[in-house]
Amino acid sequence: MARAAKMYGVSFTVKVRRLFSSKGFVRGSLAVFTFFLLWQIGSMGLLPFMHAIPTPIEVVKVFWEFLHLTKYWQSWGNSFLRVAYGFVAAQILGIPLGLGMGWNRNFKDLTYPLFELLRPIPPLAWVPVSILFWPTNETSIAFITFIGAFFTIVLNVLGGVSSIPRELTNAAVSFGASPKQIFWRIVLPATIPSIATGMMVGIGITWNVVIAAEMIAGNTGLGRMTWEAYLASHTAGIIVGMISIGVAGYVSSMAVKAISEWLMPWKKIF
Amino acid sequence: MKNGSGKNNEENVLRKGELEIQNVEKTFRIPGCAPCVALKDCSLTVERGKLTVLVGPSGCGKSTLANIIAGYDTPGSGKVLLDGKEIKGSSSDCIMIFQETALWPWMTILKNVTFGPSLLGGSKKQQAVSKAMSLLETVGLEEFADKYPAQLSGGMQRRAEVCRALVMEPKVLILDEPFRGLDVMTRALMQEYLLKLYQQTGLTMFFITSEIDEALFLADRVLVMTQLPGTIKTVVEVDLPRPREFHVTTSEQYRLIKSQVMESLYEEGAKIFTHLQGIGGNVPDTCQSTDAP
Numbered sequence: 041m042a043r044a045a046k047m048y049g050v051s052f053t054v055k056v057r058r059l060f061s062s063k064g065f066v067r068g069s070l071a072v073f074t075f076f077l078l079w080q081i082g083s084m085g086l087l088p089f090m091h092a093i094p095t096p097i098e099v100v101k102v103f104w105e106f107l108h109l110t111k112y113w114q115s116w117g118n119s120f121l122r123v124a125y126g127f128v129a130a131q132i133l134g135i136p137l138g139l140g141m142g143w144n145r146n147f148k149d150l151t152y153p154l155f156e157l158l159r160p161i162p163p164l165a166w167v168p169v170s171i172l173f174w175p176t177n178e179t180s181i182a183f184i185t186f187i188g189a190f191f192t193i194v195l196n197v198l199g200g201v202s203s204i205p206r207e208l209t210n211a212a213v214s215f216g217a218s219p220k221q222i223f224w225r226i227v228l229p230a231t232i233p234s235i236a237t238g239m240m241v242g243i244g245i246t247w248n249v250v251i252a253a254e255m256i257a258g259n260t261g262l263g264r265m266t267w268e269a270y271l272a273s274h275t276a277g278i279i280v281g282m283i284s285i286g287v288a289g290y291v292s293s294m295a296v297k298a299i300s301e302w303l304m305p306w307k308k309i310f
Numbered sequence: 311m312k313n314g315s316g317k318n319n320e321e322n323v324l325r326k327g328e329l330e331i332q333n334v335e336k337t338f339r340i341p342g343c344a345p346c347v348a349l350k351d352c353s354l355t356v357e358r359g360k361l362t363v364l365v366g367p368s369g370c371g372k373s374t375l376a377n378i379i380a381g382y383d384t385p386g387s388g389k390v391l392l393d394g395k396e397i398k399g400s401s402s403d404c405i406m407i408f409q410e411t412a413l414w415p416w417m418t419i420l421k422n423v424t425f426g427p428s429l430l431g432g433s434k435k436q437q438a439v440s441k442a443m444s445l446l447e448t449v450g451l452e453e454f455a456d457k458y459p460a461q462l463s464g465g466m467q468r469r470a471e472v473c474r475a476l477v478m479e480p481k482v483l484i485l486d487e488p489f490r491g492l493d494v495m496t497r498a499l500m501q502e503y504l505l506k507l508y509q510q511t512g513l514t515m516f517f518i519t520s521e522i523d524e525a526l527f528l529a530d531r532v533l534v535m536t537q538l539p540g541t542i543k544t545v546v547e548v549d550l551p552r553p554r555e556f557h558v559t560t561s562e563q564y565r566l567i568k569s570q571v572m573e574s575l576y577e578e579g580a581k582i583f584t585h586l587q588g589i590g591g592n593v594p595d596t597c598q599s600t601d602a603p
Contacts, residue, residue, distance in 0.1 A: 207412035210382050214400045215426035215478060225425075229416040306416045306458040 094276040102276035103283070112265070112284075119250055119261040119288060122178070126185025127246050134193035135235060141194070142201025142231075143223060155194065163188040163249045167256055181253045181261075188249035189242035196241070200234020201227060233307070236300030243296045247289040262288060326514045327392050327403060327481025329356035329379065334388035336374055348374040350539035352388070356482065356516045361508055363517045363529035365571065367578050371540030372518045373409070376486040379516070380406040392481060402426060405480040407488045411467040413459040419446070419470050420455040426478045438477065445473040448510075449503065465496040469503065476511070485517045489524070498556065501527055509553055522571055526550075527559060532567075534574045537581050544574040 059065055080097070082090035094102075106112045141148040141155075166187050167180075174180040204227060212226045254263030266281025301308055336349040348371040356362045366372050377383040379390055381400030390397045392404065413422050420442060427438030446452045449469040451462075459467055468488055475483055485504075489497045501524060508515060508528075519525050525532050526548055534544040548567055550558050558564055 205410070205412070206382075207408045207410065208414060210380070210400070210406075211408070211412045211414075211474075212425070213382070214380065214402060214405050215429060216402055217429055221429060226414065229414070232416070304416070306460065 092275060094279060098276050099279045099283075103280045106277075106280050115260060115262045115265040116284070116288065118258075119254065119263065119285075120292075122182050122185055122250050122254075122261065123243075123246050123292065125182040126187075126250070127189050127243060129182070129186045130189035130193055130242060130246075131239065134190050134238070135197055138194040138197025138238075139201060139228070139231065141198045143227060148198075155191075159191045159195075163245070164252055164256075167253060171257055177257060177259070181250065181258055184253045185246050185250045188245040192242045192245060193235070193238035196234045196238030197231060200231040200237075203234075204230045232300075232303050236303060239296050239300060240293065243292050244289065247285070247292065251285055325479055325481055326359045326512065328358040328514065329404075329482055329516065330389075330391040330394075331355070331375070331379070332389045332391065334375070334378060334385040334390065336371070336378065336383070336386050347539035349378075349385070350541055352541045354533055354542050354545075356514060357531070359512045359514055360530040361515045361517060361528055362531050362533065363519060363525040364533045364535060365519055365522060365525040365575065366535030366540065367537060367575065368520050370535050370537055370578070372520075372535060373486055375540065376406060376484050376516075376518055379482075380404050380484055382406075402478040403481045404484060405475040405478055405482075406484040406486060407468070407471055407475060409487045409490050411459065411464070411471060413467055413471055413474070415459050418456050418458055419451065419462070422459065422470060423474045423477055425474070442473065442477050445476055446470070448507075449473060463496075464492050465500055468492070468500060472504075472507065476507075476513075480513075482514045482516060485515065487519055488517075489519075497524075502555070504528065505552075505554060522568060522575065523559065526564065526568055526571065527554060527556075532571055534571060534578075537578045543578065544571075546571050546574075 076096050078087070079093070080095055081087060083093040083095040083098075085091045137151070137155075141151060163184050166184050170180040170183045171177070174183055208230060209222055209226055212222050217225065250261070251263035251266075254261040255267040258264045262281060262285050266278055266285065269275075269277030269281055331352060331354050334349050334352045335347075338346045338348055340346075352371075352375065354362075354364075364372055364375070374383065378385050379397070381397055381404065397404065413419075414425070417425065420439070423442040423446065424435070424438045427434050427441075443452060443455065446455055449472065451466060451470055451473070454462055454466065454470075459470070462470065471488075472483075489500050492500060504515075504517075505528060507513075517525075517528055529548045532546045532548055533542050534546070535541070536543045546567060550561070550563060550567075
């Protein structure tokens with residue numbers, strides 16, 4: 041225990057120094073450097089098929105310009121909002137549904153077949169019907185995003201509830217817990233790791249889906265921005281869009297990770 | 311615990327239960343498979359304030375019996391009586407310590423131990439904390455009260471689980487191979503812990519194991535179970551002196567009792583061999599040679 045405390049006690053600067061001097065870090069940096077080097081060489085016309093790609097230096101320049109545009113930041117805001125709506129709605133509806141299916145046999149018998157019938161339909165296949173059904177473009181994109189995360193979270197929660205070791209619930213029964221107490225104090229916390237997994241996978245899918253949906257049906261957002269750059273043959277803009285989407289996905293994943301760690305203090309101990 | 315056993319002796323006597331299992335039968339029916347008779351005509355008594363050990367080959371229905379006593383499963387026929395009253399469903403009268411640790415990983419050790427009393431709410435909750443702390447102290451875990459189970463070693467987890475059971479003041483403590491998966495040293499230490507605890511509380515304990523040495527070291531009585539369908543084959547009284555420590559295992563008396571139990575167990579073990587080989591009544595050499603102590 042004392043050892044663990046010591047490991048956590050090290051200061052930030054020491055941690056950074058250790059990181060930079062580690063073999064893994066050196067190897068990783070080498071790969072990243074080589075990637076950019078090859079990119080630069082390739083886009084200078086020295087490698088086949090790559091003459092149309094802007095050089096990294098050009099991309100950085102364009103990126104800098106984009107950072108000063110309000111439209112760029114609006115695209116961020118729009119995409120983030122859509123992801124947030126879809127993702128949060130999927131959690132609010134999906135977690136209780138998964139818990140209900142896992143907890144109550146009758147409820148599962150009732151809902152599972154329909155769920156399994158709709159699940160194989162890819163989120164993007166919902167685009168046309170969702171444009172027809174929802175009043176605004178905004179709601180239809182948020183809906184498609186919701187579909188992306190919904191099925192994953194339900195499946196994860198359902199799996200989580202069904203795989204709770206019997207001893208954990210049995211022990212609570214022995215101590216006189218009522219079904220209600222077992223649900224809230226045993227089943228729900230025991231499912232949190234599965235909820236967290238569902239959220240992590242879900243946020244990734246949500247970003248995938250929102251970008252595609254924006255390209256097809258949107259007129260704002262990072263996906264649309266990238267698509268418009270393509271239509272304008274503005275290749276550096278395309279790359280900037282791609283990088284922005286990557287960063288956005290990463291930031292969202294980190295946020296979800298922080299939330300799940302906060303939900304599970306008992307997992308954070310090592 | 312230390313002063314508890316002396317002070318409230320009468321109360322303790324009341325709390326100790328006596329289990330009687332009468333002609334219990336249990337058959338598992340899985341669609342598409344032949345029905346599996348796990349227990350048949352199984353009768354035994356777990357005497358008040360005694361440490362009774364059930365020993366038998368693996369897969370002979372020991373855990374099925376434990377689950378029935380704990381109320382997690384119902385017998386097909388027959389009865390389980392606690393102090394003359396039939397057990398229906400599980401209650402805090404018979405608490406089971408499981409094969410794998412069943413501590414709730416998201417609760418600290420103290421929260422785990424006080425879970426049962428916390429369901430009652432109110433003043434019981436406050437009492438429970440101090441009671442839990444003194445129980446944890448007796449097993450040397452008072453410093454770990456605020457840790458999560460994953461931060462404890464296997465042996466510590468088992469001790470915490472015993473505390474969680476004892477705080478409910480059960481009439482019978484069922485231990486279903488509780489030390490399985492622990493290394494040899496820890497296991498030996500845990501056995502001594504359990505004996506100390508038994509000495510202090512005088513609780514009725516029903517201990518299930520597949521290891522003869524563990525059975526003999528702990529038990530007042532050893533019940534040997536047969537192969538499937540499980541039933542009690544032999545009852546061996548273990549009148550080794552208490553308090554026991556590991557020296558007892560080298561005594562002549564111990565060896566005599568052990569050979570008695572082993573003979574009985576190997577007969578059951580041999581049944582599997584002959585069953586598998588399709589030869590009638592031939593005990594393999596390996597069994598006979600290890601038979602002699």
